[in-house]
Each structure stands twice: as structure tokens, then as C-alpha cells.
Amino acid sequence: MSPHLSEETRARAVELLGLYPHPRSALIPICHLAQEQDGWLTPEAMAEIAELVGLSPAEVLGTASFYDMLHTEPVGRYLVSVCTNIACMLRGAYELLGHAEEHLGVRSGGTTADGVFTLEEAECLADCGRAPVCQVNHRFFGDLTESSFDSLVDDLRSGRLDDVVPPHGTLVRVRRRGGLRVDDETVAVERARTAKAMAERAAQSGGAS
């Protein structure tokens, strides 16, 4: 039986195994890797992962089916996760989700007939400042309205966002080789931006009182 995971995926999986004292600890990152390859965890992939981490296929399925971000059923090329947690809900997330269902023609959890979009309802995506938000393959799109959602869908479908949204929900963190590194310049720019915004807000509130 030839292996289902690509040589590159396997090589990265072996690297991940080396990061942990127990092979089974690498289970979830390796599941993400396999998902990056196929978009979801195929039975073949799960069986192969089981062998890699020294568990049984049932144990891999047990873990994969526990977590919402691991898919044990096929998903579309774009996984659209609409947040309906409190901040987004107050800003009309349910209306947005209803619109998305209508626009894509699938219920939440479903995949469009052409296999391009899977729509799902998500818990907090940690981008409350731009509520309501959604993620497409783990890339954020915020301050959504019904029309901006429609154009997002159009852009995705026409390939205009191909360089922004990778196929099959690639998670950056399963590719990283060490701790997060942010260069000093970026930090300085971000700090300056935050300081400026805070000063502006202070001036505004000062003017109002």
C-alpha cells in the first residue's frame, strides 16, 4: 500500500514528532498537516497518522472527531466560518449567517453542490474589533455586511483572492519551526499605530466632555 500522505507532509510530520517527548503529542498538529493536504482527514490519512504517532486509527478518529477544526468529512475548497459569538451576534451575525445560507444555497454545516464552499457557524474567532467576522480557510474577513459577504464570495469564486486565501485552510503554526518571530520594524510600526489611535480617542473624549 503506497502512503497516502505526500512525501513533504510526511517529512514535516516526522519533524513535528521530534518536537515532543511523546509521539502522540504531535497528533493534532499532524492532523492539521494532513488536512492541509486534502482539506479534510481522509480515513487513509488517519490510518497513516495512527501509524506515525503509535496510536490506533480509532484513537486518531476519536481525537479528530472531538475538535471542530478537524474535519472527518469532506469540506469544500473554501471553509467559510461565520462567528456567532456575542460581539458578532450583537453586530448582526445571525442575520449575516442567514444571508450566507441563502446566498450559497446551503445550510450551516453544508457544502455547495460544486464543492467550492462549506459554510459553518463558529464560536469566537478572536477578531471582535471587526465584528461581524468570518474566516475563510483561517484567513479573517471583518466588518462584514450582506453585500460585502456577497462580493467576498464572488472574489473567492473568481480566484481574485487566491494569493490571500490558501487552499484547504493552511494553519501557519503547523509549519513554524520555532517560536513566533516578529521583526522589530513591524513591532515599531504597530506600536506607533496603537499610540496614535489611543491619542486620537483621548482627544475626542476630551473634546466631548
Add this chain to the structure above:
Amino acid sequence: MADPTVTSHHGIAPRSEPGATVQLTIDGVGVTAPAGQFLIAAAEDAGVFVPRFCYHPRMKPVGMCRMCLVEVSGPRGATLQPACYVPVAEGMEVVTTSEKVRKAQDGVLEFLLVNHPLDCPVCDKGGECPLQDQTLAYGPGESRFVEEKRHWAKPISLSELVLLDRERCIQCGRCVRFAAEIAGEAQIDFLSRGDAVEVNVFEDHAFSSYFSGNTVQICPVGALTAAPYRFTARPWDLDQVESTCTTCAFGCRVAVQSSANRVTRLLGIDTDPVNQSWLCDKGRFAYEAVNSGDRLTEPLLRRSRDGDLEPATWAEALAEVARRLSAVRDAQGPDAIGVIGGARLSNEDAYAWTKLAKGVLGTDNVDAQLGDGLPAELVLGLPRATVDEACRASCVVTLSGDLREELPVLFLRLRGAADAGQTRLVELCHRSGPLSALTAASVVVRPGELAGAVEALVAGPGAAPATLDAGALGAARAALSAAGEGGEGVVVVLGRPSLAEHETVVANAALALAAALPGARFLPALRRGNVMGALEMGMAPGLLPGRVRLEDGGEALAAAWGAVPAARGRDTAGMLRALAAGEMRALVLVGADVLGDFPDRRLAADALGAAELVVAVDTFLSSSSAHADVVLPAAGPHERSGSTTNVESRVTRLGQKLVAPGQSWPDWMVASELAARLGGDLGATSVGELWDEAERLAPSLAGCTRAVLDSDAGRDGVVVPLRRAGVGLPSLRPSRRIDPIATPGIEAVERQGAPPRAGLAERVGGDEAPGAPAGRTAAPPPASVGLPTGFAGPEVAPASPGSLRLVTARRLYDDGALVEASESLTALAGPAVALLHPDELRRAGVAEGGRLRLRSGRGELLVDAVADPGVPPGVVQVPFNLDGGDGSGASALVDAGAAVTDVTVEAP
């Protein structure tokens, strides 16, 4: 005071001196408990039962169900803590009945019942259900949950044997933990999350573990049910008796439950030295064969040479057997008669048949083994280890076939011991197996190279056969030498790694091990039912009851029996050869299917064809008994009382639960009636009298009286020989407690009637202290058989170029009568396939999965080929007694007269 140390994710166990104890109070009563014991067990020992679901005394605690919450006073005041997860500590104050505890139990049960269907009237567990019982005792009167409960398709089959009603599951995790922790095969797991959680298998895989039935026994609700038992009985209609499983020679203690003279199910009893509550699926479900409609129920007689077997009366059949056996004896002498078989018999049956054959008929051609075991002198002569000693030994060497296939519960015990780090395993095998991952070293030996491998193992670094893996050999040597000087602390589990390798090859390797490691002890891994009891009773050439050689004890026994054979007889292979050559004339098969079970089928067929008279005493009309001239129906398991002996020579009571079907008789009765018609007298009219006589005459059984076996101390069996009469027995304290939640069925059925004791029908005396029977002095230590210096057998010839060495070993589910007659198990016996190294397959020019023709000097076999990199090059493995697809199996290839069998492979 011991400092608590986290030892695993399974909880906190304090590190403490062995034997250390702590003082605590449970419900106001002072209690002394061993340090490290969990509160739930300490409370139980003190007579306080704490309700529980997920806790099982034979598994690590997980604290999942929260049913065992008790109030524990500590530095932060009294808090609720799970008793199964908290170890006892000095000065601990525990309350199990406070209002707080009662409220917690009430709440836990209400939660558990939220999604549990109240379908008790149609649920198999009703009447023996821990959830039902504990809800009644500790739970809320009613539920506040008015919403719709969850629904699932029901039932789904996890395997051919185990069905699952997911909505009844309370997520205690016992089954999942059993599969991963005890069986070592996590084929089932919790899937999904929240109220969608279910136990299930991966995709279309089956829960194919040989131990799956145990999950049914320990399920505290009716979620897991066994296909053969489902909807067949209500526990309160069942009656039970304690007995021993005789499916293999490990001797698991079981509760046999029946209704209307049919066995309804078997449950494993928590017998500490043996099966610790577990059973294999073959042992658990092969009772279907006992109930089978294919059982022999009347004597059959072939009235003319070419006629069919026709029903006959016992009188007619016995008279015919006696007449024709006498004729053979008168014409050719007693040596022209042979008796093969005996492992199906109880100890008493075996004694009666030995006495019939050796005392009355006068032949020493008696063998309980079918050429698939080891020489009796070796088995009885080697220093013996018990199973417990093996599990505690610092090093265990396994020189046997795959134990999971041959002695499944011994596999569980050794696996558990190795997993817990109690012992280090060294494996000498033909292919790595399910134990290999836990071994210190797994040395793969090719057929014919065993002698060299053993020499390399014990001789220290030096010239080892080039085919042995040097790394594995080094690790094995290290494990052996770490065990102790001269093999002290080493236990060798000795069986037959391959039936295509002559028994003398293994026997001589064992002798070499025993000589090099004088401190080592041996645990025979013979797999056939009561083979150890049969050998103990002298059902082997050259032996008499009690591990006595014919030449040593013949004179003494002749005084009691009247006569014993003059000279040593033939073993099974020898008898078959003599029959085929016309040197012997008559053969009695006592529960032996030589065509199916003897390694060399052609020799067996030739022998049966040439024999002038074949008599079969059997429970089924097997392929061999169909060749017989007279077939006598015998009582099967659960249909007879008596005793049986397991691999460690533990004698346990068999309980009779059923009346044997039709006119079938217990085997001893057949022997007794035959003896009478042959002009002899067995001198016993009951099983009890037979045992009394055996105990009196067989030195190795001295002191093991019926009173001892029936006492509380003998309840888990007695290992013979007793070191001195009465010494070496467990104390009189009941040696086991039955946790009603660990083994719900046994406890629930026991509540309905008398305790499920075996042997009560013939009980003598009361619960008297075991010891030397009155009027007899302590018996002398039994004489050992004495080990020969070597076993003469065929030499290993060099492999001819282009041929492969055959390895054939037993599978748990094969084409034997037991599996064939057990409806639920038949489908599990797969077809035989040939396993070869991928290179060999390529060389033969056969594609993976393609048909392959194997040819040896004896015959040929057509099977499907499977590439298996675990099989060394130059070797082909075919399971024994499984059909390759055209009616024959590996026994078509094996040459019983050769040290090893070489075969050629080619595309058909």
C-alpha cells in the same frame, strides 16, 4: 509519611515502602489500609460499599463517572472527592453517607439518566444492571428532564460478536479502557464530543479483538451486548455453577449460566492467580458447540466393512468394541492397540482411560497429545513455574507460538506484567507478534536454527548464526543476565513455535536452556484443553499417573491395578506410523481428531485407512470419527463434574450444569463399562472415587484431596504437587471477592440461588481445614520424572536451494470442531493464507493476493499469498488447521518424520 508523586495521567499514587500502611477513618470507624490503595478499595475492604460505574478493580482508575464521590476531610475542610481516584492517606477522615454525598450521588445519577433510555423491560441488562441497582439505592426518585432524549440507530455491530446500543451508554469508558489498557488493541474509542459522544470503531474496521466479549461483561449498562446472548434469557431465570473453561489449557475460572438445559452464557470469574476476570472470546462463546444440534447423541456402529455408521444401543456398541479389541489383543498382543487423545477429558476421565488402557488392555500406546505438543517427560520433568511466578519473574523467555492465538489469557497476563514493568520479556519466535512491542528483545529465529539461537543466547558473545539479528540477541542476553546468576529469576514459557518443526527440536532447545540456566523454571504453553491433567494421569507413553516413569513405578502400581504394560509404548506419531505399516491394528480415539489436528495429514489418513478397528469416543462426528467403526457419544464441557488441570498444574473443579444430550456418557463411564466387558474392573463407580484413587496412587497429587478442592482455600484451585501435604495451599480466607459491579452477571444470578460452587454434588465433609487426610502421613515429595539428557529425533537437514522453510502454527479460530459448531465463531475462522517476505513473493513470480502453490515431499497446497516483511526471507508461514480454499490446509505439507519441512513455491 509518603510523599505523593504523580505517576501517570491515571492519578496520583503515593510512593511508599512496600508493606507500608496508613490509618484513616471511614464513616467513623478506624481502618488500616496499605499505602497507595485507592479509597474505594480500602472502603470495600472495610465493608463499606461506595457506588461506582467507571471504576473496575482490574483497571487503572480514571474518575470519569463521579458516582463514587465521598466526603474527605483535609486541610481545606470537607470536600467531595472521587473515591476511585484518591489514595488513602494518614489521618484521612472519610464519610460516605453524609447529606452532601447523598446529594452528589443523586445528582450524578440524574445526569446519567438524562440521556439513558428507560427501556429496562426490553434491555438485556435488566435485573443485573448496576445503573438500575444503584439508581434504586442512591438515586433520585424521578427526573426533571422532560426534553427529548438522544436517539441513535440501534444496535450497531462493533463486530460479529459485540453489539452496541449507543443511547444506553453512560460514557464510563470501561470498554474503551479495557481495549487499550488490558487487551492492548484500541480498536474502539470515544468519538465526537458533548451529547454526541459515542463509542465506536474506526470507519469499517471491526472490533476484532479476541477479548471483545470482556467489554460486554464489564459494561455497567446494557449498551454492549453479546450477539449469542442478546434476547435469549433474563438473568433471574438463570442458574449457574462455578467451573473452569477447558477450551485451552490456561484454565480460566468461569460462571456457567444456563436455562432449560442449555448454556446461555459464560462469565469470567475474578480468580487472582489465573484469569483475573478476563476470558477470550473463544472460551466465552464456544458454549454454542455444547448446545449444538450436531452433537452426537447415540452410539453409532458400522455393521459391515463398507456400510454406513448406524445408530446402535450402548450395549451393542460396547459389546462390539470389547469383542474386536479382545480379538486384536488375543491375535497380536496388547501392543497392537493404541489410544490417542485425552485433552478433552477431565482428570478423572483421564485416570479411568489410563487405567483401562495400561491396566486392563495392557498397552502403553497411549498419548494425549497429537504430535502438536512436547514430549511428556520434558513437560513433567522441567522445574515448573506458576503463572504468577512468570508475571513476577525478572525475565520471561517465550519460546512458543503466538500466545494470543494459543493461550489468549496467558497472553493478557504476560502483556499486563510486561506493560507494568514487572517483568522483561525475551521472545524467541518465527515472526514478531503482538507481544513484541513490549519485549526487551524479540529474536526472530528461522525454522531449524533454534538450537543455534538458544546456544547463542546462553553462551555469551561468540559465534551466533548469521541469520540472527545481533542487536536483538544482545538485548536478549542483557535481559537474561540482568535477571540473575544461572537463570535465577528466569521463567521460560515453553510451547511449540511451529508444528512443521519436530517436537524434539524444541525439546532439545529447552533442555539446553535448562542446562545453561539451572535456576530457570518453565511454564508449559501446551494449548489443548486438559492436556496437562491427561499427562499428570499418565496418558503418555512410558508414564504412569503422578509423573512416574513406567520403569520406576510400574511394580508399585501393578499391585493396585493388577498389571501394567511391560515396556514403553509409542507416541501418537509412532502409533500412526505403526498403524499405517500394519504393525498395529486397532486405534481408540478419545476426543481426538487426528485428521484435523495431527500435523501430518497424510500419515493420519494412511493410519486410519489401514487400521482394522477404529473406535471414536467423541462429542461430534469429526472428520476422523467419521472413519471409525464404532462411535461412542461423550458428555462435553459443563455436562460433567470432576476436575481439570491447567498449564501451571493448578487443579480446579469442573461444575456440571447440564445433562448430557441424548444417550451420551461421561468418558470415565465409557472406560469403566469397556473395562468390565474386557474382563477388568476400574474399581470406581463415581467421579469422586476415581479422584480418591488417583490422589492415593499418583505421587504428584498426594494431599490434593476432594476436601481440599472443595474447601474455600481450594476454590481457585490448587497447584500440584503440594510441596508437603497441606502446605502450599492458600489460606482459608475466601481467596476472592466478587465485586458486584465488576462482574454484574455473576453477583446478580448468585443472589437468586445458592452460591455457584462446583463439586458440591460430591462434597465430602464440611469446610474442614485442608491438610493431610486422617490416617495418612504426609506424602513424600513426589519423584520427578527426571529429565532425559536428550531427545532422539531427526536431524535438521540443510535447506535445498530454491525451497522455503515452512512454519505453521495455531490460530484461535480454526476449522476445529469447537469453532465449527459455534455458530457465532465459525465466520471468524478466516481462510488460510501464505505469508512470505515480499522478495520471496517476487521471486516466485506471484502478485500480492494471488494464488500460490506450495509443494513439499508430502503433498501440495493452494493458497492465497500475502506479502509480509515481518517474515524472514527463506520462510513461508501458513496457519494450521485452516482451509486454504480447496479443502486442505498446512497439514497437507508437513512431514511428521522430518526435523523441518521444506516447500517449494510457484504460481499455480
